[in-house]
Amino acid sequence: MDLHTLKTAAGSKRPRKRLGRGPGSGTGKTSGKGHKGQMARKGANHKAGFEGGQMRLIRRLPKHGFTNPARTEYIGINLRELNQFAPETDVTPELIRQAGLANGRYDGIKVLGVGELDRKLSITASAFSETARRKIEAAGGVCNVA
Numbered sequence: 001m002d003l004h005t006l007k008t009a010a011g012s013k014r015p016r017k018r019l020g021r022g023p024g025s026g027t028g029k030t031s032g033k034g035h036k037g038q039m040a041r042k043g044a045n046h047k048a049g050f051e052g053g054q055m056r057l058i059r060r061l062p063k064h065g066f067t068n069p070a071r072t073e074y075i076g077i078n079l080r081e082l083n084q085f086a087p088e089t090d091v092t093p094e095l096i097r098q099a100g101l102a103n104g105r106y107d108g109i110k111v112l113g114v115g116e117l118d119r120k121l122s123i124t125a126s127a128f129s130e131t132a133r134r135k136i137e138a139a140g141g142v143c144n145v146a
Helices: 079-084 093-098 130-138
Strands: 074-078 108-112 122-125 142-145
Touching: 074 079, 079 108, 079 130, 093 108, 093 122, 108 122, 108 130, 130 142
Parallel strands: 074 108, 122 142
Antiparallel strands: none
């Protein structure tokens, strides 16, 4: 098969709808817009969700929930990413940031248990998942909560 032998699927290409070309075309006179009304007028459009003056669905639904502005936002670091540090290293949040593992704005670092840790490290972070804590201590490392 070559590019020049490719053909579009049967029925996938349709000619454009030619409006206002006489009564025999099926879309003559009013060009498929019907008679009068807002959508028959020139430049007619309304906002997404407009229901003809009826209260919009988005406003009929009840409001619920709460977004806490003082929420603590953690950035997750997987265990397998910590294998790049030399054994017996004291891994701090500053060291993690310098290694390029945590970029952007966040309130703390949480170590997650994805992957395996094959070296002994002393890790300081804001939080540890239960799996990560188990794997770090199994490798002979220490978890310090800052």
